[in-house]
Amino acid sequence: MDGVILTPLKQIYNPKGDIFHAMKKSDEGFDGFGEAYFSTIYLNDIKGWKKHTQMTLNLVVVVGEIEFVVYDEINKEFFSVKLSQKNYQRLTVKPNLWMAFKGLSKSSMLLNIASIEHNPDEAINLDINEINYEW
Amino acid sequence: MDGVILTPLKQIYNPKGDIFHAMKKSDEGFDGFGEAYFSTIYLNDIKGWKKHTQMTLNLVVVVGEIEFVVYDEINKEFFSVKLSQKNYQRLTVKPNLWMAFKGLSKSSMLLNIASIEHNPDEAINLDINEINYEW
Numbered sequence: 001m002d003g004v005i006l007t008p009l010k011q012i013y014n015p016k017g018d019i020f021h022a023m024k025k026s027d028e029g030f031d032g033f034g035e036a037y038f039s040t041i042y043l044n045d046i047k048g049w050k051k052h053t054q055m056t057l058n059l060v061v062v063v064g065e066i067e068f069v070v071y072d073e074i075n076k077e078f079f080s081v082k083l084s085q086k087n088y089q090r091l092t093v094k095p096n097l098w099m100a101f102k103g104l105s106k107s108s109m110l111l112n113i114a115s116i117e118h119n120p121d122e123a124i125n126l127d128i129n130e131i132n133y134e135w
Numbered sequence: 136m137d138g139v140i141l142t143p144l145k146q147i148y149n150p151k152g153d154i155f156h157a158m159k160k161s162d163e164g165f166d167g168f169g170e171a172y173f174s175t176i177y178l179n180d181i182k183g184w185k186k187h188t189q190m191t192l193n194l195v196v197v198v199g200e201i202e203f204v205v206y207d208e209i210n211k212e213f214f215s216v217k218l219s220q221k222n223y224q225r226l227t228v229k230p231n232l233w234m235a236f237k238g239l240s241k242s243s244m245l246l247n248i249a250s251i252e253h254n255p256d257e258a259i260n261l262d263i264n265e266i267n268y269e270w
Contacts, residue, residue: 017176017238024170024252033168035159036248038197041152062173062197062244103152109197111246113171117159 001079003094004070005029009060011088020088022060023113029092031056034116041066041103041110046135048100049126056115057093061085064108071098071131078133100128102135136214138229139205140164144195146223155223157195158248164227166191169251176201176238176245181270183235184261191250192228196220199243206233206266213268235263237270 005028012019023030034055040063041047049071059068065084068091071077082104083089093099101110116122140163147154158165169190175198176182184206194203200219203226206212217239218224228234236245251257 016180016182017174020173020175022171022173022246025168026252033160036157036171036246038155038157039152040155045151047151111157111171117161 001070001072001077003072003097004079005092006081007090007092009088009090011085022111023058023090029056029058029090031115033113035114035118037112037114038062039110039112041101041108043103043106046100046102046128048128049098049131050100051098051124052095052122053124054095054116054119054122056095057091057099058113059083059091059093060111060113062109062111064103064105066108066110067102067104069100069133071133073098098126098131100133136205136207136212138207138232139214140227141216142225142227144223144225146220157246158193158225164191164193164225166250168248170249170253172247172249173197174245174247176236176243178238178241181235181237181263183263184233184266185235186233186259186261187230187257188259189230189251189254189257191230192226192234193248194218194226194228195246197244197246199238199240201243201245202237202239204235204268206268208233233261233266235268
């Protein structure tokens with residue numbers, strides 16, 4: 001889907017503890033650094049829909065498993081992917097796409113490396129039922 | 136200690152899942168974005184000592200509890216702090232300080248928001264016994 005990039009990330013295993021890559025400034029999908037924050041979600045809960053008009057999201061699942069769904073309202077197209085340590089990829093979502101995500105583990109956590117600082121004026125929220133998707 | 140900043144971070148609780156701040160570009164301690172990665176550490180293991188000559192570290196403990204120790208070799212001074220979701224602060228470590236950390240939980244994980252991309256040429260490693268600290 002236009003505006004969506006999936007990038008496999010390195011997991012480097014070490015007996016004393018592992019290194020999991022998230023993002024380098026030279027990576028595809030990096031649109032500048034505004035803010036990094038974590039968001040947790042519980043089993044079968046869904047957060048969304050939300051559309052950012054300026055922010056590029058760069059999403060990495062750190063704990064558990066999360067299903068992400070992106071909706072392109074121009075082309076009436078859905079994109080979905082399940083991310084976890086087993087399918088360890090970064091999901092880049094460019095502005096002007098709707099996004100929602102569902103927890104598939106007891107408790108899951110994502111990191112978002114956002115291209116701008118949080119600003120409620122650039123985001124639009126819709127109730128989860130307002131875009132019809134078979135979760 | 137000069138070159139070390141502790142910054143309390145917001146934890147925003149929500150029934151559907153929480154938001155934990157990590158870093159904004161306008162925050163104290165932000166020296167530019169080079170790379171973000173996770174590092175895990177097991178109970179009683181210690182990673183270190185390492186001294187970066189260019190990289191500023193911004194460390195946030197996401198899972199478990201970690202003890203960080205910073206050593207200033209000029210002033211022969213130690214700084215230590217235990218970080219976790221209970222003591223949720225960001226630890227900024229400027230270049231030219233020695234750093235080591237120890238896992239205090241079964242499995243802990245930190246996020247480092249580093250000011251430059253990984254470059255082995257700007258980091259110096261010392262065996263853990265080469266700087267004497269009572270862990």
